[in-house]
Amino acid sequence: MAAVFVALTAALWILYGPTHLGYDASFALKWGDDLGSGALPRFDARPGPPTPHPLTNAIATLLSPLGKTAAPIALELVAIAWFAALALVCAQLGTRLFALPVGAFFALLVITQPRLLDEVMITATDVAFAALMVAALVLVAKHPRRGRAPLLLLAAAGLVRPEGWGFALLYGAYLVFIAKPRDRLALGALALVGPAVWMLVDLAITGNPLFSLQGTRELAAQLNRTTGLGPAVTTLPGRLETAIGQPMAWLGLLGWAVALWAFFERVWLPSLVIVLSIGGYLVLGLAELPLQPRYLTLPGIMLELFAAVLVFGWTRLERGRIRDTWMVASALPLALFLLSVPAQVRSLDEERTESGASHAAQRDLEQLVTSPAARRAFAECRPVHVHDFRVRPFVWYWAGIQPEATESDLVGEGERGSYVTPGRSRELPAEAARLGFYREEGSPPRRLLTPPRGARVVASTDHWRVDTIGCR
Numbered sequence: 001m002a003a004v005f006v007a008l009t010a011a012l013w014i015l016y017g018p019t020h021l022g023y024d025a026s027f028a029l030k031w032g033d034d035l036g037s038g039a040l041p042r043f044d045a046r047p048g049p050p051t052p053h054p055l056t057n058a059i060a061t062l063l064s065p066l067g068k069t070a071a072p073i074a075l076e077l078v079a080i081a082w083f084a085a086l087a088l089v090c091a092q093l094g095t096r097l098f099a100l101p102v103g104a105f106f107a108l109l110v111i112t113q114p115r116l117l118d119e120v121m122i123t124a125t126d127v128a129f130a131a132l133m134v135a136a137l138v139l140v141a142k143h144p145r146r147g148r149a150p151l152l153l154l155a156a157a158g159l160v161r162p163e164g165w166g167f168a169l170l171y172g173a174y175l176v177f178i179a180k181p182r183d184r185l186a187l188g189a190l191a192l193v194g195p196a197v198w199m200l201v202d203l204a205i206t207g208n209p210l211f212s213l214q215g216t217r218e219l220a221a222q223l224n225r226t227t228g229l230g231p232a233v234t235t236l237p238g239r240l241e242t243a244i245g246q247p248m249a250w251l252g253l254l255g256w257a258v259a260l261w262a263f264f265e266r267v268w269l270p271s272l273v274i275v276l277s278i279g280g281y282l283v284l285g286l287a288e289l290p291l292q293p294r295y296l297t298l299p300g301i302m303l304e305l306f307a308a309v310l311v312f313g314w315t316r317l318e319r320g321r322i323r324d325t326w327m328v329a330s331a332l333p334l335a336l337f338l339l340s341v342p343a344q345v346r347s348l349d350e351e352r353t354e355s356g357a358s359h360a361a362q363r364d365l366e367q368l369v370t371s372p373a374a375r376r377a378f379a380e381c382r383p384v385h386v387h388d389f390r391v392r393p394f395v396w397y398w399a400g401i402q403p404e405a406t407e408s409d410l411v412g413e414g415e416r417g418s419y420v421t422p423g424r425s426r427e428l429p430a431e432a433a434r435l436g437f438y439r440e441e442g443s444p445p446r447r448l449l450t451p452p453r454g455a456r457v458v459a460s461t462d463h464w465r466v467d468t469i470g471c472r
Helices: 002-016 023-036 054-066 070-097 100-111 114-121 126-142 148-157 163-178 181-191 193-206 211-222 229-244 248-262 264-286 293-316 321-329 331-339 341-369 372-380 389-399 428-434
Strands: 384-386 406-408 417-422 456-460 464-469
Touching: 002 070, 002 114, 002 341, 023 054, 023 070, 023 389, 054 070, 054 193, 070 100, 070 114, 070 126, 070 264, 070 293, 100 293, 114 126, 114 229, 114 293, 114 341, 126 148, 126 163, 126 264, 126 293, 148 163, 148 181, 148 193, 163 181, 163 193, 163 264, 181 193, 193 211, 229 248, 229 264, 229 293, 248 264, 248 293, 248 331, 264 293, 293 321, 293 331, 321 331, 331 341, 341 372, 341 389, 341 417, 341 428, 341 464, 372 389, 372 417, 372 456, 372 464, 384 389, 389 406, 417 428
Parallel strands: 384 406, 384 417
Antiparallel strands: 417 464, 456 464
């Protein structure tokens, strides 16, 4: 299995790589570098720091000795490895619950899903969370009373996303109920590892055990993101469809209905995951936390499992009229999948192209801000202005300056300081730089892309430049 995992990781890197660092990952690298050097990270760096995920930060800390050039590449490779792990555990889950063709097709759907690939390409946490959750499901599917191993995986998932806490607590409560008295305390403690460790980390670094909850809520308000129980209910269908796209959502729902009819005893586990995940999404709304489509990645993946059941679930049945009828009828959803292949390929290629351009833009930014001329400007001519807030953590990380020494969205105002701006090249990496690595729609105002009048260029690369104004 280890050899298959390594081979699949390499294949996915060749097929889709290189990935690039998203906003959350860029902060994780900076925080990991701080922890690796023995300093407390700045979880409260302004503006708009993302939620600090303990497991991601721990991985970044372990990678920090590689250095600021190699560590980002290693973190990108870790994202691909999580993707490979997700595909493998999905194959195991589909095979265990239904049949080998179901598992194989399920894994294929997962690794060719553009929405999911988008999360991989920005090294987001959602794929790691899904991989850990599905791995726990595989163990529970094999032996519902497995106990410690699934709880450990759920605890790890709870250090990536807080939705894992609910799963760990419910499974832990079930185990405690059926366990022998001498084992109950240990099982209950394992079920609480996720929230306990997360809050302890927040307490140790910020002095506030609820920092992540409160900070995420404040950021949602600051960015005017959709929150609230009402919006959670009304946006749920659309967000779930966005999470996996069409026609996958509808085929998954149809496959779920068919699976409930044909394999009721085998369907309860993924069905429970869908129900609890949707409940977790509603709880996020109730807690006034942001409601994003990627928070429905896990139930979306379970719907992909049921889409695979719709196509190949008949292979689980014994020979007979029902099996033959299902086999013939499965040609229709399979034909729909095949008809969607050209559009799927275009979407995947677009994701790959944009990620490659963002990767090149980020590497070029590293070359710029680590140059002697740029370092000298940053030291002597403060503050450092950038055109987009997503660029700030990269400048902190590679240039080794503090968050308070940078400002965003002020390029073009003509204030004293150093200005990091994208170049005017028409190449794709320059376009990625201008768009903040493709994370927002539309182009920023020209005034944010052009150094202020009277500024003097002190360093430049193919896709970036540093200018100073008001300094000798």
